Amino acid sequence: MAIPSGLSGPQIAWRAAQDIPDGAYVNLGIGLPEWVARFQPEGRQVVYHTENGVLGFGDAPKEGEEDWDLINAGKKAITIKPGAAFFDHSDSFAMVRGGHLDVAVLGAYQVSEKGDLANWRLGSKGVPAVGGAMDLVHGAKRVVAITDHVAKNGAPKLVGSCTFPLTGLNCISRVYTSLAVVDIDPKGFVLREKHAAVSLETLQSFTGAPMHIDGAVTDLIVPDLA
Amino acid sequence: MAIPSGLSGPQIAWRAAQDIPDGAYVNLGIGLPEWVARFQPEGRQVVYHTENGVLGFGDAPKEGEEDWDLINAGKKAITIKPGAAFFDHSDSFAMVRGGHLDVAVLGAYQVSEKGDLANWRLGSKGVPAVGGAMDLVHGAKRVVAITDHVAKNGAPKLVGSCTFPLTGLNCISRVYTSLAVVDIDPKGFVLREKHAAVSLETLQSFTGAPMHIDGAVTDLIVPDLA
């Protein structure tokens, strides 16, 4: 069966952005999660945290106007907004480990039905590099993942248990995928929203563990963003 | 036998002050140890630390000019000197516990020949209060005690083992008393300086554990300070 195409990466990020409330302190993982900031709904103030010691950063500066002492965890140039603060790495990870962030949005290679996350390496080859990934999975009141529903090789990314090296156990509470919005509760995966173009059976066939229904399942509706 | 009078409290503090080197970061316990700052030898710069978050404080302000947001651990008003810094309690005790202070000078009820110190309470009665005492005993590269050699009731304060509640084990490296300067090494008490008015026998009779001789014993010479 062909892999259903579903949402683009930015569309997944858009959907995740809708759930971030006004006033939230948020950390966005490197890569696709960074797109979430672009889709912050009008009228909500969100304060972004980056591991290297900045709260309250804004958009990237124009090319040529970068100050390389003002970067985010992905080493990209940033700007700061009113209310920003600088602090050292121990305070920065006190914010993370201490659960002071409201939301962390992370990428995923695999998410298990127990909420385990694998997102830092695909195997034992090459140079391992973990950064703040293992801290962030325990670093917010609510930790969510955004990811394609299925890997490029067709393997499910929502699985019974992770086969890639673990980043953390029992840490993810919701997954936003290209096909669905899925909560993780003691039962396992619970479907909340589903892409209208895929049937429940098709969705289940591309998911590595039972997808439970518990209450209404609504359509996953996202703007075009073309 | 009458208790030999020996040095006054300020004279003991004076003697301890002579051993504090230029450039040292120093914490002085509340009470008699605070006198050490008055006798800092000319030409030496010493930076004083107080537990409540100040480095580089100076003399007390004139009466009537106190700012009660600028106090030391004894809740006395202080002033600050150039190079001072304010910091919070966790950083302040990181300085202490992390061994960043060069010298801590503490009062003592009893010091044992193993270097144990008792200086926070005399028994189990009344309201206990420990403050920073138990932190400071492990809080400097060199922790010394200043005390009368003998308690007012005639009991030795340098003892085989402490009978008062302990502040810390194996923490004191030198004791400055009204009669002697005594190092503590693996053998126990080692006499370095002795008040000229007391004989070795008398000194031993007022000391609760053997006073070893290891090298020269010089006279404990202190100015009048009258």
Place this chain on the structure above:
Amino acid sequence: MRKQVGSVGEATASINDGSRVLIGGFGGSGAPIELIHSLVDRFRNTGSPTDLIIINNNAGNGRVGIAAMIAAGMVKKIICSFPRSSNADVFNSAYAANQIELELVPQGTLAERIRAGGAGIPAFFTKTGYGTELADGKPTACFDGDMYVQERWLKGDFALVKAQTADRFGNLTYRFAARNFAPIMCMAASRTIAQAKDVLTDGSIHPEHVITPSIFVDTIVEVAAPEQEEVLVREERVY
């Protein structure tokens, strides 16, 4: 995202019976007198909040602030390092009459336990207290040949602190040594309430001068002419 409220009573309104409250200050420096007195006022009017667990370096001085709370009978237990001060009669009487519990903690361990609570560190080892009665019953361990005591984090439901300047985002600075326990208490509380002499409505604190970043602060209230506890104690004021 609006953190500023109009009165100290409003700021502390959600503190209820049995709350664990971290209160900044060392002696009289940094004591958030107006926030504390708003709790005393409410207790006198409504009988609540009571059975509070208070965490502070001391146990009240004179007859204002924490001492006024103890005198009013609102405090079940105090966790502190130095209850015995020159003006601690209120605590001393309550303690002698078994009306208040005391957990005595060495000052640096108190600070580190609070910081650990804020930093998500459930337990740590320290040399402080090893071999003393204050470590009785606590786990110990040997690292690199030295013995250490295991201590647990200490968190609060609320923190009350006295800031010098706040901005509308909740960033804080403090005045001189009034800083003391406040930054770590802001970290260790589920809900942090700061009174500030000055709340910036335009602009914000310079990002390199921020002492407590806004993420640790939930509620701010301007108290433009705050009382200084030591001054009140020396004037023998009674609240």
Place this chain on the structure above:
Amino acid sequence: MRKQVGSVGEATASINDGSRVLIGGFGGSGAPIELIHSLVDRFRNTGSPTDLIIINNNAGNGRVGIAAMIAAGMVKKIICSFPRSSNADVFNSAYAANQIELELVPQGTLAERIRAGGAGIPAFFTKTGYGTELADGKPTACFDGDMYVQERWLKGDFALVKAQTADRFGNLTYRFAARNFAPIMCMAASRTIAQAKDVLTDGSIHPEHVITPSIFVDTIVEVAAPEQEEVLVREERVY
């Protein structure tokens, strides 16, 4: 009490073979390029210092700074959280050739281990890494129903940091996000060496704006026009 010296070479002269060196910086921000290059210069001239153990967030970028040390063959081991950057070819080659050891530590645990080293905390518990391969073989414990990993302090013989301003007493401030690991590294080293863009000879840093208090700093050297590592990497500079 004189902490300022005249050259970066003099500042780093006591770093010797086998030293453990904490080096500030995150990516290119905060990398003390001139201090690092003074070690490379000495190694090229004398063969020393070598067999260094380097502690940094990364493992060198481009062909300057830590990457230049690795390329020179002075580094025995690196302790870091993220060796895999877009310009880590030097480390990658050395690692593939088994010429360098790697201890990989989650970034927040790295920060906390360094802070613990500075604060006299030999060990602490964290949730980070529990159940993952990076916690293999480490003690674990349960607190309040959750599982945690025990981690040990991490100290250095030396720390090298890049400050913005220093005063003659040794107090430091940093520029923007160049602060990152520097304040805790200053705490965790037996001897801290800071380069500063500006060393105040009269006056001192405002005591409420000091980020690293002077007690944590041993040696300061003015580097009035410091290189920025990211700029050098983008210019493909080779040291």
